[in-house]
Amino acid sequence: MQKVNVGKKILSANAEFAMNNILLLAEHKVLCLNMISSPGSGKTTILTRTINELKDKIKIGVVEGDVQTDIDAERIRATKAPVVQINTDGACHLSAAQVNKALKNLPMDDLNLIFIENVGNLVCPSAFELGEAGKIVVLSVAEGDDKPAKYPSIFAKSKVLLINKIDLLSAGAQVDFDVERVKADARKLNKSIEIFLISAKSGEGMSDWYDWLIRSVEKNRQ
Amino acid sequence: MQKVNVGKKILSANAEFAMNNILLLAEHKVLCLNMISSPGSGKTTILTRTINELKDKIKIGVVEGDVQTDIDAERIRATKAPVVQINTDGACHLSAAQVNKALKNLPMDDLNLIFIENVGNLVCPSAFELGEAGKIVVLSVAEGDDKPAKYPSIFAKSKVLLINKIDLLSAGAQVDFDVERVKADARKLNKSIEIFLISAKSGEGMSDWYDWLIRSVEKNRQ
Numbered sequence: 309m310q311k312v313n314v315g316k317k318i319l320s321a322n323a324e325f326a327m328n329n330i331l332l333l334a335e336h337k338v339l340c341l342n343m344i345s346s347p348g349s350g351k352t353t354i355l356t357r358t359i360n361e362l363k364d365k366i367k368i369g370v371v372e373g374d375v376q377t378d379i380d381a382e383r384i385r386a387t388k389a390p391v392v393q394i395n396t397d398g399a400c401h402l403s404a405a406q407v408n409k410a411l412k413n414l415p416m417d418d419l420n421l422i423f424i425e426n427v428g429n430l431v432c433p434s435a436f437e438l439g440e441a442g443k444i445v446v447l448s449v450a451e452g453d454d455k456p457a458k459y460p461s462i463f464a465k466s467k468v469l470l471i472n473k474i475d476l477l478s479a480g481a482q483v484d485f486d487v488e489r490v491k492a493d494a495r496k497l498n499k500s501i502e503i504f505l506i507s508a509k510s511g512e513g514m515s516d517w518y519d520w521l522i523r524s525v526e527k528n529r530q
Numbered sequence: 531m532q533k534v535n536v537g538k539k540i541l542s543a544n545a546e547f548a549m550n551n552i553l554l555l556a557e558h559k560v561l562c563l564n565m566i567s568s569p570g571s572g573k574t575t576i577l578t579r580t581i582n583e584l585k586d587k588i589k590i591g592v593v594e595g596d597v598q599t600d601i602d603a604e605r606i607r608a609t610k611a612p613v614v615q616i617n618t619d620g621a622c623h624l625s626a627a628q629v630n631k632a633l634k635n636l637p638m639d640d641l642n643l644i645f646i647e648n649v650g651n652l653v654c655p656s657a658f659e660l661g662e663a664g665k666i667v668v669l670s671v672a673e674g675d676d677k678p679a680k681y682p683s684i685f686a687k688s689k690v691l692l693i694n695k696i697d698l699l700s701a702g703a704q705v706d707f708d709v710e711r712v713k714a715d716a717r718k719l720n721k722s723i724e725i726f727l728i729s730a731k732s733g734e735g736m737s738d739w740y741d742w743l744i745r746s747v748e749k750n751r752q
């Protein structure tokens with residue numbers, strides 16, 4: 309009698325697609341970064357500014373994940389970067405299979421870097437590998453400085469932490485946020501995490517993030 | 531041969547516990563509200579201020595849901611309100627079974643109102659009924675005004691929308707947020723949703739929310 313191990317097959321389906329994505333990205337020498345945060349941390353604004361500022365240096369494409377609507381994809385499209393929209397229709401994270409389909413609809417030969425903008429959710433997306441080279445977690449200062457302690461998984465797994473909306477910390481601002489606490493808590497979970505303080509709105513602090521991206525893309529093409 | 535419909539049983543387990551919770555709450559005439567939002571929208575600050583301001587009028591208890599840590603439960607405990615902590619250990623929402631256990635550890639005979647503070651997540655908790663009388667969705671102005679369109683499920687299902695951190699909209703503030711767009715989008719999904727503009731930090735707008743709570747508790751005790 310033949311035994312079919314259905315349980316194992318289901319469990320590893322995402323991992324198999326993630327492996328396909330790794331191979332596909334390597335074949336085209338494209339760096340892929342999976343951007344994860346709560347709703348409203350500023351992922352799309354970071355992406356549009358980054359694409360516009362780096363358009364002469366890096367060719368960027370975007371896989372745009374949303375529960376509903378194509379509001380974010382429209383914002384990306386305005387930068388002229390190629391973008392593929394995935395609507396999860398209620399699901400709380402992107403799967404590697406969805407990303408595989410999206411990658412195949414991007415002009416990969418013309419790209420150096422693909423951002424996956426995951427569904428706005430600080431919990432679930434951290435558990436699903438998509439075949440990316442690294443995760444980028446975004447935390448807005450308006451969300452409070454206790455988030456690495458309260459949602460440790462994504463901070464433990466990310467290559468980069470972008471602390472966004474630092475313009476709200478300027479003199480006279482009404483947001484309480486202890487940057488040093490966040491840095492210390494994130495580094496307790498993840499010694500090698502790179503941390504950049506940015507305002508995607510004002511542009512403050514973005515140049516260090518751009519330098520990191522340029523270096524990472526360069527390394528990936530070697 | 532006996533047929534065991536395992537699929538159905540698993541699917542309805544949460545609904546069965548939710549029904550138990552409804553009966554338990556009705557027996558004690560306790561109103562139960564399930565508070566849902568992204569991480570960092572201000573749920574705990576809303577609760578601590580509400581408990582302190584209403585302590586002579588309503589006896590409030592809290593079921594505190596978190597992925598990790600008891601940071602929020604400690605903040606509630608400082609108000610002297612009874613609180614039971616649930617750590618989901620990575621899971622992205624509370625289940626009715628977890629809430630059932632927590633309710634049994636609260637002094638229900640001494641309470642008029644129990645808030646469930648769900649895990650910070652705008653997607654998953656909206657799909658799990660806990661036996662509550664109503665859901666309260668919180669949206670901070672720092673998260674942006676496109677959230678009802680992008681995450682419709684929780685706005686469609688909630689009794690109340692609290693638009694929090696309106697102090698960040700004051701003159702000279704750097705947050706762009708079209709209150710009328712949010713109201714219109716939320717009401718398109720949910721005609722009867724009550725909307726309050728508040729700052730749990732400054733206290734602005736909180737009195738209408740308190741009045742709604744007092745009326746709702748009164749109605750529930752009749």
